[in-house]
Amino acid sequence: MASFTIRVPATSANIGPGFDVVGLSLSLYLSLKVTITPPSSGSPRAPPTLSYTGEGADEVPLDPYKNLTTRVALYVLRCNNIPQFPANVSIHVDNEIPFGRGLGSSGAAVIAGVILGSKLGNLDLPQSRMLDFALMVERHPDNVTAALVGGFVGSYLRELDAAATEAASVPLSEVLPEYPPDAGEEWGLDPPPPPLGIGHFVRFGWSQTIRAVAIIPRFELSTAKAREVLPTMYSRKDLVFNLQRLAVLTTALAQEPPDPELIYEAMKDRIHQPYRKTLIPGLPEVTSRITPETHPGLLGICLSGAGPTILALAIGGFEKIAEDARLIFREKGIEVDWKLLQVVGGSTVSIP
């Protein structure tokens, strides 16, 4: 019997001005314990069995052809000429990352799937190739890159030539077909492998004194819905506003001691947060009423990913920040939970 455990951290994307560009890996984990037993002769081949505890357990599909993580694993296998899951695989998932809250649950599930596919197919994919596969599923790089490599990370997607652009534009429904073919039927054509080197990243420095307070409203907001409200065109003024802040932020969060005056302003955004306030009652109030002056220890505050979680970066005063955010959300009829998190390393595979 072989077994291994895959552990993928939560992530917070954007950190204010870095929309679709920066991500931070945080100390909540999606863990998969995978066991492969040798097939006994004559036993019918069965797809992996899935069990699940923790966040999302009541809503996540346990059919391996519908579950996001196992569908991604199968995509990786099929791109590598392995048409099916190996036999006798059982997977227990334990998940600490709440779904649809802006803490990178789908990015973690995708990265877990890529690593799972690589392990099940004995493919030994390098990190850069894993990122290519992940980017074919989650097409903005901020969450998946931070979940894979860990830390405070900036990333971009390479401009692809015409052939690679076509390969990368395969619709998601072909990358991740939802149902297996009926018995005796073939899968459709294998999906084309991702182009090489789609995503590139750099890890920024990070002051070890900074913690992340995640204030998590008790409602889900899908990333797809939170992207629909965004405009497709921006003014030069708003773009420059964000670029100026992002340039400062990437270095300011590594300085010792971190400077709240610099960081609070550098975490402001005009590209996505103003448009998402319609979906997240209380967002403008929380980000404007909780400041370094009113809450000593606070460095900056922003929407986490596509929301609705609020991320406060701070070196102290964590409880007051979270409890005051709770009161502001309560004025809008929204209850929250909060967690004090650390910035952590990336995904790991361990063998007992």
Ligand SMILES: Nc1ncnc2c1ncn2[C@@H]1O[C@H](COP(=O)(O)OP(=O)(O)OP(=O)(O)O)[C@@H](O)[C@H]1O
């Ligand atoms: N562990 C998991 N296993 C299977 N599916 C998952 C898992 N985690 C998340 N998902 C799927 O991803 C959906 C949430 O993805 P979505 O992109 O909307 O939010 P998010 O990733 O939590 O937030 P954000 O991208 O803003 O950080 C869930 O509703 C579920 O369908």
Ligand SMILES: N[C@@H](CCO)C(=O)O
């Ligand atoms: N950059 C993405 C992160 C969410 O996955 C967004 O804000 O829509």
